[in-house]
Amino acid sequence: MTALLDVKNLRTHFHTTSGVYRAVDGVDLTVHAGRTLCVVGESGSGKSVTALSVMGLIDAPGQVQPGSEIVFDGRDLLRLPERQLRSIRGRDITMIFQEPMTSLDPVYTVGYQIAEAVRAHNDVDRKGATERAIELMRLVGIPSPERRIHDYPHQMSGGMRQRVMIAAALSCDPKLLIADEPTTALDVTIQAQILELMKDLRDRLGTAILMITHDLGVVAEMADDVAVMYAGKVVETGSVTDVFNRPQHPYTEALLQSVPVLGMSKEHPLRVIQGMVPSPLNWPTGCRFAPRCTEAFDRCREELPPLFTVDDQRSACWLCETGARGSAGVEEIYR
């Protein structure tokens, strides 16, 4: 497996009048060529800011801190001049967002917007770009694309708009597609359509995907690998089967146990994670999950645990320092 994207010690901070928001505070991630990495976490965990940092879309007051590395295909994106970065962004790395209505321009037809993406990175004339747009719309399953290219975004449903976004994102055969909660705004039957489409495209085109989501069901369905984020840090990574079946970090375990699943016994209350996510203005010292962790001991409150390697997983918990921690995975929870 070759690493297509290697993020090392990424720190993205926002300088505001009320202080420094350390939204992303030392994140390590690897996306392998042709594989899907899902980054999962609650709101405020820093997962979207991580994705935006990789895309180079952080504006003032946000700043990627010195010492961070985002290595894509052997080159550190943070050290590239803007011109070279522009040729990578939008061509080799593309991104789709949660709400396709706000990412599409309401005054241009969807066909024009896809063709624009095609022309930005390929040497084609307008006619060629329009043909490619029709082809892409067919690829993402939009019926009668010859007619639909003349539609404006408001004439399409949410699911169709997300298909348009995916078509535009695929216009230059990207090596990496970043998807930030692509199905969160959609109904479950439409979500199923989009997830099937993304899986199908991944298998056919071999595009690597970095997907941001809060939905553990979506993770289980889409991911090869998973990174669990909490309070600006990755607390656990590994293959999706390892992480779900034997979570090593107490946060991952608690998260898996707090989601209701179809057919779950009603006799037992859902697992509750006490308290709330701390503020990025003022992360707790030591392990950031310690104030909410049922297994925390003194050391957790004093020293920040690094990611320990446990078999093929990595977990940032002091309990994993000497090897695997006994834990209950999804198999135990659901049966």
Added chain:
Amino acid sequence: MTAVDQSAPQPRAAEEGAAPLVSVRGVHTHFPVRGGVLRRTVGQVRAVDGVDLDIMRGETLGLVGESGCGKSTLGRTILRLIPPTSGQITFDGTDITGLRPERMKAMRRHMQLIFQDPVGSLNPRMTVRNIIGEALLAHGLHSRQERHDQVRDIMRSVGLDPDAGGRYPHEFSGGQRQRIGIARALVLRPGFIVADEPVSALDVSIQSQVLNLLVDLKRRFALTYLFVAHDLAVVDYVSDRVAVMYLGKVVEIADSVSIRERPLHPYTVALLSAIPQPRPGGARQRIVLAGDVPSPLAPPSGCRFRTRCPIARPVCAELEPPLESKAPGQSVACHFSGELEVAA
């Protein structure tokens, strides 16, 4: 009116012969669509289009469906926050459809709503104490001191610090704000609560806190819930029975186990199969429905689901299937119910 006698907790509901607490018969809720320079009515959004439903005393009835299916409108119509276009709603034996305002107001003490958005539904300029106590004031209940005590009481019941009553909504986290919304609904000690997507705006770890609280409060205050949500896993977890809505109609209603294990309507089957399960590798056969939900302005003829149904036949376009009992406690509106199956 003895609907909400707290001292007598009701046994688990839906027993044969027991009178339902809420009974909905042939309810339609249409909204006019105006267009043109004269703002004439050019169409009707048929948000709720002929629903029959019974909610038994002490049960939790889950109401599930995709956006635009009319589930929230139905919830609000039952509380008469939206007047029904036609049909009849009976609450605890009283027909409330045409009730005069002053009698309706008295009735409202016994039926309350919990909103989805804990930010938008709380007045930012009122203290939490006043937000929760406002209902008591509006109904002219208790003296000032008693109101104060009641508010503290209910805050404690929902897991809020009673001493935080003087603070404003923005000082609370999302989960706590939802607790404020729940306290406001419960302070009148109603017997019936419509919870409209109470957890869908919350993070996973907060969602489980609120779900556990709702289940716990139901037991402690002998409540009856209509639990409206789009997430079938959440609905399944809290509900005794589940009604599935599609385009303004109930297409299937049954106890939650039957809905989950033996769904008979093809839409229920597809909806279940569309939920991503948090178990990697456990790939199930999935029925991916083609297309989108049609517009409630002009629903399809016959069965409304036929345009997306994998087993639709010509008769489905002509004849609207009635909601009929197909198994004990399970009613389905489909000509070919039970024919679409998914391999486990």
